[in-house]
Amino acid sequence: MEVTTSWVAVLAMAIILLAALLLSFSKNPSFRSHKYLLKPPPGPKPWPIIGNLNLIGPLPHQSLYRLSQEYGPIMQLKFGSFPVVVASSPTMAKEFLKTHDHIFASRPQSAAGKYTSYNHTDLTWAPYGPYLRQARKLFQSELFSSKRLESFEYIRVEERCALVSRLCTFSGKPIKVIEHLSHLTLSVISRITLGKNYFKESESGTSTGSTKLEEFQEILDELLLLNGVLNIGDWIPWLDFLDLQGYVRRMKAVMEKLDQVYDHVLDEHKARMGGKGFVPKDMVDLLLQMADNPSVDVKLTCDNIKGLIQDLIAGGTDTSASMVEWAMSELLKQPHLIKIANEELDRIIGKQKWVEEKDIPQLPFIDAIMKETMRKHPAAVLLAPHLAQEDCKVAGYDIRKGTRIFINVWGMGRDSTIWDAPREFRPERFLGKAIDVKGNDFELLPFGSGRRRCPGYSLGLKMISSTLANMLHGFEWTLPDNMKPEDLSMEEVYGLITHRKFPLVAVVKPRLEPHLY
Numbered sequence: 001m002e003v004t005t006s007w008v009a010v011l012a013m014a015i016i017l018l019a020a021l022l023l024s025f026s027k028n029p030s031f032r033s034h035k036y037l038l039k040p041p042p043g044p045k046p047w048p049i050i051g052n053l054n055l056i057g058p059l060p061h062q063s064l065y066r067l068s069q070e071y072g073p074i075m076q077l078k079f080g081s082f083p084v085v086v087a088s089s090p091t092m093a094k095e096f097l098k099t100h101d102h103i104f105a106s107r108p109q110s111a112a113g114k115y116t117s118y119n120h121t122d123l124t125w126a127p128y129g130p131y132l133r134q135a136r137k138l139f140q141s142e143l144f145s146s147k148r149l150e151s152f153e154y155i156r157v158e159e160r161c162a163l164v165s166r167l168c169t170f171s172g173k174p175i176k177v178i179e180h181l182s183h184l185t186l187s188v189i190s191r192i193t194l195g196k197n198y199f200k201e202s203e204s205g206t207s208t209g210s211t212k213l214e215e216f217q218e219i220l221d222e223l224l225l226l227n228g229v230l231n232i233g234d235w236i237p238w239l240d241f242l243d244l245q246g247y248v249r250r251m252k253a254v255m256e257k258l259d260q261v262y263d264h265v266l267d268e269h270k271a272r273m274g275g276k277g278f279v280p281k282d283m284v285d286l287l288l289q290m291a292d293n294p295s296v297d298v299k300l301t302c303d304n305i306k307g308l309i310q311d312l313i314a315g316g317t318d319t320s321a322s323m324v325e326w327a328m329s330e331l332l333k334q335p336h337l338i339k340i341a342n343e344e345l346d347r348i349i350g351k352q353k354w355v356e357e358k359d360i361p362q363l364p365f366i367d368a369i370m371k372e373t374m375r376k377h378p379a380a381v382l383l384a385p386h387l388a389q390e391d392c393k394v395a396g397y398d399i400r401k402g403t404r405i406f407i408n409v410w411g412m413g414r415d416s417t418i419w420d421a422p423r424e425f426r427p428e429r430f431l432g433k434a435i436d437v438k439g440n441d442f443e444l445l446p447f448g449s450g451r452r453r454c455p456g457y458s459l460g461l462k463m464i465s466s467t468l469a470n471m472l473h474g475f476e477w478t479l480p481d482n483m484k485p486e487d488l489s490m491e492e493v494y495g496l497i498t499h500r501k502f503p504l505v506a507v508v509k510p511r512l513e514p515h516l517y
């Protein structure tokens with residue numbers, strides 16, 4: 001008995017030491033250097049490189065970009081137990097997202113998918129198959145049809161008015177821009193998806209009713225962070241049970257809270273549905289109706305609906321808020337660009353009114369700012385991971401079933417063979433060019449492309465463009481305390497959504513007639 005116990009202790013120590021070693025490697029820059037790369041294997045077309053998990057530091061998109069400059073636009077690495085292929089050029093992105101899209105349209109299994117997405121039965125982490133196809137069809141034809149989005153325009157207008165009034169009350173004082181943007185996007189998404197604003201500011205939250213906005217935002221931040229982490233157990237499955245980084249514990253904790261919110265939302269909606277002459281009012285109503293529909297191919301379960309609600313909230317909130325924060329940061333670094341945008345807005349819109357969604361096509365410079373922001377600061381820098389469902393040959397290379405695929409859209413935005421002066425923020429590069437962001441032009445893929453392209457892109461674009469246009473139209477923007485533009489940090493924090501490391505702080509002053517606020 002004693003002998004068995006000591007063996008168990010020795011084994012446990014060995015595992016802990018190994019894990020500590022792995023962790024320290026990932027923090028040790030020298031281990032990331034190329035001398036640790038293995039030689040390519042023999043074969044018809046040998047892979048440019050095979051590396052290891054430890055190559056990836058806290059900013060994997062940047063490390064992978066540097067490697068791609070040396071090893072080319074398609075390279076293979078090994079992260080723990082799995083091969084990973086990284087595509088870093090428009091041609092290679094097209095191979096995975098268009099030419100062989102049917103093979104690479106799945107997602108790998110992960111702790112995030114298991115513990116935070118109802119065991120991969122939402123949309124984001126669902127494997128490719130009949131359920132995913134049906135859910136995407138539902139998103140495209142029902143939830144995000146042009147007619148449906150138009151019917152929700154009044155919500156976006158009301159929440160935009162609330163935003164400008166809030167900003168006005170802080171006139172002349174430094175504000176954390178992201179807090180106001182997240183408030184806006186969460187309120188819009190909550191009303192469109194759930195039918196009302198469940199997330200109220202300050203004291204109005206009650207134990208049975210709405211959740212406090214700040215509290216929910218924190219829960220959402222944690223969810224997004226945990227969906228973007230490199231969890232050791234995902235890459236080295238035999239270490240999974242140890243939960244070395246504590247991520248699985250945190251995933252379970254955050255989902256316990258979110259599940260309560262979704263249960264409450266569903267209870268309220270189901271109670272309303274019972275009534276005579278029920279007309280669906282929001283996206284949860286539509287999902288519940290779909291669940292009752294006997295003619296669908298794959299029956300929607302309660303967990304599916306909760307997962308899809310989460311996709312709508314998590315997918316729609318931080319992405320748009322973060323894009324506008326990056327755009328404002330770049331503009332504050334080059335105030336002459338704000339002037340150009342203001343000239344356009346004053347000329348086309350005039351100082352007597354706010355910008356409406358129908359005005360956006362008349363504002364090419366605002367559109368160019370948006371595209372330039374998505375080029376330089378794509379929300380999902382490596383897209384979400386794709387998975388090879390079968391063996392496949394791409395550009396002459398053999399790719400094994402089970403290989404994880406990353407498309408380095410951040411790296412493509414930095415590539416000087418695609419863009420002139422790629423490190424500079426120059427919206428004018430898009431003026432007069434027909435480059436779109438919807439997945440047709442492979443040099444600019446902020447929403448991905450093909451079977452896994454973002455289903456919420458049209459709502460995302462509406463929210464970003466009208467928020468940005470109105471923030472520029474309605475306010476003068478400056479940096480606080482005479483801070484110089486060159487002192488404004490543009491550091492990033494990697495995640496499912498890549499944020500600013502330091503939230504943008506700015507000072508606003510109204511620039512339209514007072515009665516408009």
Ligand code: HEM
Binds near residue numbers: 125379451461
């Ligand atoms: C600026 C706004 C947005 C950006 C930049 C963005 C970007 C992306 C990207 C890059 C992907 C992954 C594509 C891939 O794996 O190839 C994605 C997927 C997704 N997005 Fe968005 N998104 C935005 C807004 C939204 C909105 C408003 C919603 C919903 C309300 C949404 C819901 C989703 C969902 C559910 C997926 C998973 C799709 C799948 O796996 O099949 N997104 N998004």
